[in-house]
Amino acid sequence: MFFVIPALIPFFAVVIVPFIYGIYLTFTDWDGISATHKFIGIRNYVSIFKDPDFISKVYITIKYVVFTVLLSNIMGFFLAYILTSGIKYQNILRAGFFTPNLIGGIILGYIWKFIFADVLTKVGQALNIDWLSTSILTDENRAIWGLIVVSVWQYSGYLMLIYIAGFMSVPSDLLEASEIDGATGFKKVWYVTIPLMIPAFVICLFISISRSFMTYDLNLSLTKGEPYGATQLIAMHIYQKAFSSQEYGTGQAEAIVLFFIVAIATGIQVYFTKKMEVEA
Amino acid sequence: MKAEKTKELVKNVLIYILLIFYLTPFLLILLNSFKSTEEFVKNPFALPGKMNIDNYIDAFHKMNFLKSFLNSLIMTSVSTVIIILISSMAAYLFVREKWKINNMIFATMIASMLIPFQTIMIPLVAIYGNLNLLNNKLTLIFMYAGFGTPFATFTFHGFIKGIPIELEEAALIDGCNKIQTFFRIVFPLLKPVITTIVVLDVLWIWNDYLLPSLILLSPEQRTLPLTTYAFFNTYSADFSPLMAGLILTITPVIIIYLLAQNQILRGIVQGAFK
Numbered sequence: 001m002f003f004v005i006p007a008l009i010p011f012f013a014v015v016i017v018p019f020i021y022g023i024y025l026t027f028t029d030w031d032g033i034s035a036t037h038k039f040i041g042i043r044n045y046v047s048i049f050k051d052p053d054f055i056s057k058v059y060i061t062i063k064y065v066v067f068t069v070l071l072s073n074i075m076g077f078f079l080a081y082i083l084t085s086g087i088k089y090q091n092i093l094r095a096g097f098f099t100p101n102l103i104g105g106i107i108l109g110y111i112w113k114f115i116f117a118d119v120l121t122k123v124g125q126a127l128n129i130d131w132l133s134t135s136i137l138t139d140e141n142r143a144i145w146g147l148i149v150v151s152v153w154q155y156s157g158y159l160m161l162i163y164i165a166g167f168m169s170v171p172s173d174l175l176e177a178s179e180i181d182g183a184t185g186f187k188k189v190w191y192v193t194i195p196l197m198i199p200a201f202v203i204c205l206f207i208s209i210s211r212s213f214m215t216y217d218l219n220l221s222l223t224k225g226e227p228y229g230a231t232q233l234i235a236m237h238i239y240q241k242a243f244s245s246q247e248y249g250t251g252q253a254e255a256i257v258l259f260f261i262v263a264i265a266t267g268i269q270v271y272f273t274k275k276m277e278v279e280a
Numbered sequence: 281m282k283a284e285k286t287k288e289l290v291k292n293v294l295i296y297i298l299l300i301f302y303l304t305p306f307l308l309i310l311l312n313s314f315k316s317t318e319e320f321v322k323n324p325f326a327l328p329g330k331m332n333i334d335n336y337i338d339a340f341h342k343m344n345f346l347k348s349f350l351n352s353l354i355m356t357s358v359s360t361v362i363i364i365l366i367s368s369m370a371a372y373l374f375v376r377e378k379w380k381i382n383n384m385i386f387a388t389m390i391a392s393m394l395i396p397f398q399t400i401m402i403p404l405v406a407i408y409g410n411l412n413l414l415n416n417k418l419t420l421i422f423m424y425a426g427f428g429t430p431f432a433t434f435t436f437h438g439f440i441k442g443i444p445i446e447l448e449e450a451a452l453i454d455g456c457n458k459i460q461t462f463f464r465i466v467f468p469l470l471k472p473v474i475t476t477i478v479v480l481d482v483l484w485i486w487n488d489y490l491l492p493s494l495i496l497l498s499p500e501q502r503t504l505p506l507t508t509y510a511f512f513n514t515y516s517a518d519f520s521p522l523m524a525g526l527i528l529t530i531t532p533v534i535i536i537y538l539l540a541q542n543q544i545l546r547g548i549v550q551g552a553f554k
Contacts, residue, residue, distance in 0.1 A: 002459065007370035007429045008385065014426025015392050015400060022403035030406075082295050095541050096299050098548075099306070102533045104487030106505045107526055110512055111305050114523065119308055119324045153302065161545060162552050203552050214396045217489045221509065235398050239490075242402045252402045259399040266394070 026253040031246045044253035053229075054254060057237045058261075061213065064144060064233060065265075068151040068212045073204055075152060076159030081189070083160070084167040094164065097157040109221025112150045113137065137223055140230040147222060147231055151212060159204045166200025167193065195278050202273045206266055213262045234258050306530070313523040320519055335524035342515060343525055347500065348507040349532070355417065355492075355503055356485045359424035363481055364474055367429050371436035372462055376445075386437065389430040397427075397490065405494050415497040423495065424485055432477050435551070439473045440466065472550075479547030486533070504529050 026044050030037035048054045079097055083090050100108060117135040124132025136142040170193050178192045194201075216235040219225065225232030225240075232240075238258065242251030312320045313335055314328040339345070374386045404423070405414070413419045443466060451461045489505040496502060502510065511525050537544060 003369040003373035003462070004382075004385070007366040007425075007433060010366075010422050010426035011389065011392075011429045012426075014404065014423045015395070015430070016388070018400045018403040018407055019392070019395060021407060022399060025403055025406070079295075079298070082291055085291065087291060087295065091542075093295060093299060095537070095545065097302055098545060099303065099534075099537070101548075102483065102537055102544075103530055104489060104505050106489045106509055107487075107529055110508065110522070110526060111309050114309060114312075114519070115305050118321060118519070122324055153305075157302070158548070161549050165549050165553065199553075207552065210394075210396075214398065216398070217505075220489075221512070235396075238398050238402075243405075248402055248406065255396070255399040255402060258396055259394075262396055263394055 022252050023256065025249055026256055028249050030248045037249075040249070044249045045257075048250055048253050048257065054237065057229075057232055057234050060144060060230070060232065061234045064147060064151075064215070065209065065212045067148045068155065069205065069208045071148070071152045072155035072159055072208055073201075075156035076204065077163050079156060079160040080163030080167055084164055094161070097160055099157065100154040101158045105215070105217030105219075106221045108150060108154060109218045109223075112146070113222055116146055138227055140227050143223055143227060143231045147215075147219065147233075150218060150222060151215065154218075155208055155211070159208060162200050162204050162207075163197070166197035169200075170196045195276070198273060198277045202270060202277075205269050205273060209266050209269060210262055213258065213265070234261075309523050309526055313520065313527050315520060317519045320523075335520045336528065338521040339511070339525035339528055342521065343507050343511050343528070344499075344502075345507075345525075345528055348502050348504050351417075351501060352486055352503040355420060355424075356482055359421050359428065359485050360478055360481045362421065362425045363428035363432050364477055366425060367432035367477075368436045368440075368467060368470055368474075369462065370429070371433045371440055372466060374433070374437055375440045376448075386433070389433055393430050393434070401490070401494065408495070414495055415501070417496070417501060420492055420495045423491060427491075428481055428484075432481070435473055435477060436470065439470060443469055475543055476547040476550045479544050480551045 027039055027041060028037040029040045029043075083094055087093070116137050120132055121135055124130070124134075131142075137146045174192060174196070175188065178188055183191060214235055215233055216239070219231065219233050219236050223231040225236050234254065235258070238251050238254045240251075241247050241254060245251075308324060311328070312324055314332050315326075316332070319326065319329065374382050408414055408419060447465055448461050451465045452458075456464065487505060488503075489509065492503050492506055493509070496506065499510070508525060508529055512522060515522065
């Protein structure tokens with residue numbers, strides 16, 4: 001017992017108890033301040049699904065997640081492909097591409113705010129490129145792309161590491177055998193390498209999906225959800241509901257919905273990618 | 281042969297152009313942190329007229345940098361050490377004693393890793409606020425222990441399974457009790473996993489913003505991400521010191537990275553494949 005108690009106390013007190021209490025909270029009208037709260041059934045859930053604001057945040061978040069996951073995985077895979085193709089100084093390059101992942105979202109967001117607002121606009125004006133001349137972060141339709149660009153820039157270096165490990169796990173005799181059979185370049189990657197590195201895809205997709213659904217820090221420092229809430233992701237919406245509008249019950253109901261969205265999205269992804277695994 | 285060479289060249293050129301693109305944001309902030317705000321706004325690509333470190337002095341004072349740095353350092357190191365100790369012990373018990381309750385708790389821990397932080401955040405603040413435990417560094421350390429334990433236990437579990445039990449039996453015969461056996465025989469063998477967990481947990485806790493922003497309310501307790509946020513909100517008009525502040529915040533991490541790059545990258549990969 002001595003061995004497990006020190007881990008169990010914080011685990012239960014910080015994860016399990018709040019999780020269960022949180023489910024209970026969604027059935028109440030608590031405002032976070034008053035000593036009492038009424039039991040109101042599933043009204044919180046009904047109201048969030050009728051709330052056009054919340055629905056639009058879900059839509060924005062899904063758009064952000066889809067593009068971030070796709071582009072960061074493509075980019076990470078591509079970097080890993082080049083870095084494992086016998087290039088010189090592989091280790092230094094690898095370390096360079098990974099660098100953004102050492103730094104927290106708050107700081108990355110501020111760095112890119114300068115880049116989008118004061119650097120790229122200068123480039124746009126100098127080269128007479130219209131769409132670059134004004135900051136994309138102040139444009140309702142394009143601001144979400146600022147968030148996507150920074151996330152892809154950050155995550156691709158992380159996913160690259162996992163894809164590199166994937167490329168290295170492919171036995172070289174199989175690649176040689178495929179070359180003798182006449183497979184070259186693209187064909188070799190598509191028919192031999194990719195099927196053999198499915199485990200790397202499972203992990204990379206899982207990490208990128210679950211992380212991008214929970215993005216908060218970067219969202220806060222880069223755009224604060226502006227302009228006009230056009231870049232407010234679910235995580236930030238939950239925060240605002242609870243801690244700015246004092247609607248704890250509704251905020252928590254949204255948080256439970258987020259939990260289900262992440263669980264379902266990653267569940268489907270792991271199920272389908274695992275099915276594609278093959279034995280070498 | 282010639283085609284091969286051209287291909288090599290294209291690959292090299294491409295990858296270095298990409299690398300420059302990836303690192304440009306950092307380099308531009310570094311460059312402009314030595315200029316005045318007017319110089320930056322006029323031309324962010326121009327070299328600074330003279331090496332001016334006033335921005336750094338300014339940022340250092342306004343951020344109360346030393347204090348926040350120490351706060352971050354203490355928070356990160358204490359939490360990480362605690363996570364490693366309690367998780368390795370729990371994992372050891374889970375591997376060696378196959379009681380039903382152990383398996384259930386272990387399965388709960390694994391399942392809990394799927395819960396987004398946002399799903400726990402509101403009740404967490406409500407509960408600990410009611411108990412009057414907010415605005416307390418110890419509370420935050422306790423919470424990191426709670427959030428960090430599932431993954432660390434899971435990782436230790438996978439490793440301890442591979443340690444032959446004969447070693448421990450020999451120690452027991454030599455008169456060690458269970459606790460001594462664990463700390464003298466098993467724990468030293470865990471070094472490779474400990475490196476992985478140190479890397480992942482240090483990066484997580486050092487950079488974490490949301491949890492400490494909910495728990496640490498008074499300015500003198502702030503960690504670096506909180507200080508950076510407050511600094512940007514208070515002095516948003518004068519860009520140059522802000523950029524110097526960003527560089528100050530990043531530098532310690534980059535120094536460690538330059539020193540221990542290989543261990544860090546290996547730790548990340550091993551952590552991901554768990």
